[in-house]
Amino acid sequence: xxxxxxxxxxxxxxxxxxxxxxxxxxxxxxxxxxxxxxxxxxxxxxxxxxxxxxxxxxxxxxxxxxxxxxxxxxxxxxxxxxxxxxxxxxxxxxxxxxxxxxxxxxxxxxxxxxx
Numbered sequence: 001x002x003x004x005x006x007x008x009x010x011x012x013x014x015x016x017x018x019x020x021x022x023x024x025x026x027x028x029x030x031x032x033x034x035x036x037x038x039x040x041x042x043x044x045x046x047x048x049x050x051x052x053x054x055x056x057x058x059x060x061x062x063x064x065x066x067x068x069x070x071x072x073x074x075x076x077x078x079x080x081x082x083x084x085x086x087x088x089x090x091x092x093x094x095x096x097x098x099x100x101x102x103x104x105x106x107x108x109x110x111x112x113x114x115x
Contacts, residue, residue, distance in 0.1 A: 003082045004068055005043045011066045013041045015059045029058040
C-alpha cells in the first residue's frame with residue numbers, strides 16, 4: 001500500500017465541505033487544532049493513522065474512504081510504515097532496508113536462542 005497525501009488531503013477536505021463544516025469545527029470534533037487540520041488538507045503535514053481514524057470517525061466515514069486504500073484489519077501498522085518510507089530518497093530507502101533486514105535476522109536468531 002502506498003500513501004497518497006494528495007488523495008487523503010482531498011478526501012478530508014471534500015468530506016468536510018460536504019458537511020458544510022469549517023476546519024475549526026472538524027478540529028473541535030477531533031480534539032485537534034484548526035491549524036493542524038489546515039496543514040493536513042494542504043499537504044503540509046501527514047496525519048498518523050490514529051489522527052486519520054479520529055477524522056474519519058468525526059466525519060462518519062471509513063478510514064478507507066479517506067486513504068483510498070483498504071486497511072488490513074489485522075495489520076493497520078502498514079499505514080504507519082508507509083508513512084515512514086513515503087518521503088525517503090532512494091539512498092535512504094536502501095540503507096533503511098539493509099538495517100531492517102539485519103534487524104529481522106538478529107531478531108529471529110535471538111528468538112531461537114531465547115526460545
